[in-house]
Amino acid sequence: xxxxxxxxxxxxxxxxxxxxxxxxxxxxxxxxxxxxxxxxxxxxxxxxxxxxxxxxxxxxxxxxxxxxxxxxxxxxxxxxxxxxxxxxxxxxxxxxxxxxxxxxxxxxxxxxxxxxxxxxxxxxxxxxxxxxxxxxxxxxxxxxxxxxxxxxxxxxxxxxxxxxxxxxxxxxxxxxxxxxxxxxxxxxxxxxxxxxxxxxxxxxxxxxxxxxxxxxxxxxxxxxxxxxxxxxxxxxxxxxxxxxxxxxxxxxxxxxxxxxxxxxxxxxxxxxxxxxxxxxxxxxxxxxxxxxxxxxxxxxxxxxxxxxxxxxxxx
Amino acid sequence: xxxxxxxxxxxxxxxxxxxxxxxxxxxxxxxxxxxxxxxxxxxxxxxxxxxxxxxxxxxxxxxxxxxxxxxxxxxxxxxxxxxxxxxxxxxxxxxxxxxxxxxxxxxxxxxxxxxxxxxxxxxxxxxxxxxxxxxxxxxxxxxxxxxxxxxxxxxxxxxxxxxxxxxxxxxxxxxxxxxxxxxxxxxxxxxxxxxxxxxxxxxxxxxxxxxxxxxxxxxxxxxxxxxxxxxxxxxxxxxxxxxxxxxxxxxxxxxxxxxxxxxxxxxxxxxxxxxxxxxxxxxxxxxxxxxx
Numbered sequence: 001x002x003x004x005x006x007x008x009x010x011x012x013x014x015x016x017x018x019x020x021x022x023x024x025x026x027x028x029x030x031x032x033x034x035x036x037x038x039x040x041x042x043x044x045x046x047x048x049x050x051x052x053x054x055x056x057x058x059x060x061x062x063x064x065x066x067x068x069x070x071x072x073x074x075x076x077x078x079x080x081x082x083x084x085x086x087x088x089x090x091x092x093x094x095x096x097x098x099x100x101x102x103x104x105x106x107x108x109x110x111x112x113x114x115x116x117x118x119x120x121x122x123x124x125x126x127x128x129x130x131x132x133x134x135x136x137x138x139x140x141x142x143x144x145x146x147x148x149x150x151x152x153x154x155x156x157x158x159x160x161x162x163x164x165x166x167x168x169x170x171x172x173x174x175x176x177x178x179x180x181x182x183x184x185x186x187x188x189x190x191x192x193x194x195x196x197x198x199x200x201x202x203x204x205x206x207x208x209x210x211x212x213x214x215x216x217x218x219x220x221x222x223x224x225x226x227x228x229x230x231x232x233x234x235x236x237x238x239x240x241x242x243x244x245x246x247x248x249x250x251x252x253x254x255x256x257x258x259x260x261x262x263x264x265x266x267x268x269x270x271x272x273x274x275x276x277x278x279x280x281x282x283x284x285x286x287x288x289x290x291x292x293x294x295x296x297x298x299x300x301x302x303x304x305x306x307x308x309x310x311x312x313x314x315x
Numbered sequence: 316x317x318x319x320x321x322x323x324x325x326x327x328x329x330x331x332x333x334x335x336x337x338x339x340x341x342x343x344x345x346x347x348x349x350x351x352x353x354x355x356x357x358x359x360x361x362x363x364x365x366x367x368x369x370x371x372x373x374x375x376x377x378x379x380x381x382x383x384x385x386x387x388x389x390x391x392x393x394x395x396x397x398x399x400x401x402x403x404x405x406x407x408x409x410x411x412x413x414x415x416x417x418x419x420x421x422x423x424x425x426x427x428x429x430x431x432x433x434x435x436x437x438x439x440x441x442x443x444x445x446x447x448x449x450x451x452x453x454x455x456x457x458x459x460x461x462x463x464x465x466x467x468x469x470x471x472x473x474x475x476x477x478x479x480x481x482x483x484x485x486x487x488x489x490x491x492x493x494x495x496x497x498x499x500x501x502x503x504x505x506x507x508x509x510x511x512x513x514x515x516x517x518x519x520x521x522x523x524x525x526x527x528x529x530x531x532x533x534x535x536x537x538x539x540x541x542x543x544x545x546x547x548x549x550x551x552x553x554x555x556x557x558x559x560x561x562x563x564x565x566x567x568x569x570x571x572x573x574x575x576x577x578x579x580x581x582x583x584x585x586x587x588x589x590x591x592x593x594x595x596x597x598x599x600x601x602x603x604x605x606x607x
Contacts, residue, residue, distance in 0.1 A: 030511040031434025038425040038486065039440065045459070046447055046481040053458035063457075066464065111352065114345035126598055127591070128353035131360070134590045134597070136540045138562035139582035142575055143363045145565055152378040154362055186356065191601060198602030218341040247453050250542045254562045268454065268543070275457045276547065284457050292454050299449040 053292070056285045063281035076286035085262075086287055089270035090294075096252070096266060097245035099181045104192055104241050105234065107185070112196035113222055126197075130190030137187075137250035144183045145170070145255060155182075173263040176256050180264065183251055188244070192237050199233035200226070239302045246295060267291050360583065367391070367576040374572045390573035391581070397574075400581060402553045403560040410472050410545075410556060411538040414479040418534045419527060421480055426489025427515045431501055447483040453543065460547055474548040475556075479538050485530045488603065492526035493519055529600030532593055539586065557582060 057076050060069040080086055115125050132140065147154040148169035159166035167175035203226065211221050227234075249268040252258060258265030258273075265273075271291070275284030366374060367390050369383040394400065428434065429441055452459075459478060460469075468474045496519055504518050520527070545556045552560070561582050564575055590597060 027432055027511075028434045031428045031432035031437065034424045034428030034432065034511070034515070035434070035440055038421045038481070041421060041477065041481045042444065042447060042483075044481075045462075045478045046450055046452065046483075048462055049452070049455040049458040050450065052462050053455060056458065056461060061461065063460070111349060114349050117342050117345050118349065123594065125349055125353050126594065128356045130598065130601075131587055131590055132356065134536050134540075134586045135583045136558035136561070136586070137542050138558050138560075138565070139579045140359075142561060142565055142579040142582070143359045146366070146572060146576060147359065147362065149378075154358075154379055157379050186359065189356075194598055194601045197598075212338075218338050243451065247451060249453070254542075254565055268456075271454075271457055272543070272547075275460075281457065281461060285461075288454060288457050292451065295451040295454060296449055299451075303449070 050292070053285045053288050056282050057289050059282045061281040061285070063275050063279040063284070069282060072282065076283050077290070079283060080286045080290055083287075086267070086270060086290075088262075089265050089267040090291070092252075092264055093246050093248060093266040093268075095177070096180070096184075096248050096264075097242055099177060100184050100245050101238070101241050103181075103185050104188060104245075105237055108189055108192035108196050108237070109227070109230065109234065112193055112200055113226055115193075115197060116200045117218070126190075126194070129193045132187050133190040135187070138254055140183060140187050141251060141254040144179070144186075148179050170256060171260055173260060176260065176264050180251050180255060183255065184245075184248075187251075192241065195237055195240075196230065196233060199230055203229050235302075235306065239299065243295065243299060246298075360587075363576045363579050363583075367573055367580045369573060371571060371573050378572070390571075390577035394574045394578045394581070398560065398564070398578065399553050400557070400560070400578070403555055403557040404585075406472075406549070406554060407539055407556040407558065410475045411535045413472065414476050414538040415531050415534045417476065417480050418482055418485055419530060422482060422485035422530065423489045423493075423520065423523065423527070424515065426486050426493050427519055429486070429490050430493035431496075431498070431514075431519075432511065444483045444486055447481075448487075452478065456544055456547060459544070463548065469548055470550065470554065475538070475541070475545055478544070479534065479541075482534070485534065488526050488530055489523070492523055496522055525596075525599070528593075528596045529603060532589075532597050533600050535589075536586070536597075 056068065058071060058073060060072050060076075061067075062069060111125075111129070115122060118125075144155075148156065150156055150166070150168060150171075153169075156166040156169070167178060169175045169179040207225060207229070208221055211225060216224070247268065248266050249272075252264050252266050253269055253272075256264055258269045267287075268291075271284050271287050274280050274287065365381050365383075368386050368388070369380075370385050370387050370389065373380070373383055373385065425440075425444075429437065463469050463474045468477075501514055501518065504514050509518070539556075540558055541556070542558050542562070546559045546562075549555050549559065552563075561578055564578055
């Protein structure tokens with residue numbers, strides 16, 4: 001990453017190189033002019049909310065009234081840490097992550113490996129698997145709510161067709177988690193599938209040749225060659241999936257409204273409820289900051305681990 | 316992939332031929348699995364489409380039939396009259412298009428600066444944007460709401476467009492792509508007397524088509540599909556986006572299945588059409604930006 005800071009080395013005639021290498025005043029000005037529009041937006045709308053969140057979490061700001069309200073120090077944080085409803089909603093987000101991450105890594109990996117063995121009609125699999133990903137959450141929820149209808153819905157029928165009694169998908173906690181997990185796997189499967197497919201294209205075919213001459217079965221090749229070589233991709237898919245799952249809101253809110261009885265309410269919906277239904281802006285900001293720190297720690301931790309691993313790999 | 320095509324040393328021929336039938340059988344199994352799953356994956360779309368074309372009385376009588384004796388578009392006309400779907404489309408379209416245009420301009424400019432210009436503090440700028448990749452903006456809707464309330468932009472298109480533009484991912488896509496343009500080309504243009512703006516606009520941007528299409532498509536899809544932030548910002552029924560508007564239909568009219576499914580077909584059809592047209596670019600774009 002740091003290499004970009006170095007001046008481009010130009011293997012050219014002396015005068016030209018000197019002219020380009022000198023950090024000329026005009027270059028400096030042009031550089032900043034090109035960077036400024038983005039930087040302004042970046043500071044206002046990416047850094048801005050972080051700072052604003054930090055500030056109002058120390059006040060009893062109301063979401064609908066203008067003005068900061070009164071200084072309350074760390075008491076919002078103390079309340080958040082004591083609030084069982086907050087920790088419950090955090091647990092729901094973590095539970096959703098635990099439920100969705102394994103299938104959303106294993107299935108895309110398996111199917112990408114299968115698809116790589118088929119040379120014809122790959123577009124069909126891309127279409128079928130990736131198309132749901134471009135569809136808005138509300139549309140996905142409308143269709144699945146219809147399919148989850150007790151007794152008459154398609155998925156309920158499938159359950160009774162194979163002799164199982166269908167769970168009450170939208171009315172019981174267990175059924176609701178199953179409903180949301182199935183929906184999410186269907187909806188976002190294609191994204192991870194595409195990442196794996198792209199990574200598989202980078203593995204040269206010669207890698208397999210030696211193994212197949214030695215008579216290794218396809219399954220042995222997949223286990224001993226493909227999956228280990230896909231390690232870095234799996235690490236990437238894992239972190240992207242964990243972060244995406246921890247940020248779940250749409251499906252649970254639209255399909256279940258966090259119910260039944262708030263038993264699936266994720267942390268973003270908790271913030272939404274306290275901030276926009278009860279208008280406790282300062283308190284919801286404190287909850288936001290706690291949740292924000294958790295997410296940043298996870299992604300920074302992953303970046304550090306990956307960096308260290310790359311360094312030891314290069315050494 | 317095709318081990319059978321390889322010349323085989325004498326001693327291993329037998330083992331190999333049995334292995335090759337094994338490979339064939341395995342490939343057939345893989346293909347069967349894939350086709351089965353791909354068909355399952357398409358069912359929800361087909362299901363919504365078929366239901367939307369059946370009359371309600373038939374759906375109530377036999378909800379899971381895939382055939383109708385009276386195919387009808389009635390559900391489409393009725394959902395279009397009860398819901399301002401036209402408005403929702405228009406709002407989504409304006410917001411997504413403007414977000415795409417501004418994102419392309421702003422992010423390609425800084426990407427160019429980082430790739431080809433030496434300015435003081437460049438490494439700091441680069442590091443700051445890199446750190447921005449880790450900021451989970453979706454988690455920050457509450458402070459963002461307070462910010463937009465303070466600057467009086469709630470309820471406007473700008474409230475949706477402006478935050479979408481601060482996209483570090485797009486900057487890195489452009490940066491990575493622009494870095495590949497040889498310095499000698501830019502030098503030559505400079506020696507011919509072109510200013511930096513012309514180098515950016517007339518030399519680099521035309522060479523950047525793949526990056527432009529990747530960023531454009533992904534920005535369009537993310538802004539079109541955004542849910543929580545537009546839900547908070549656009550509160551008038553007519554000013555909502557299609558994604559938020561359609562979510563109101565859930566649970567509302569539980570018996571009008573055909574109408575609900577007609578609405579969802581209207582919701583997914585334009586995106587599926589875009590996807591079919593631009594399949595290759597979309598898939599490439601996801602593969603490139605996912606692996607930052």
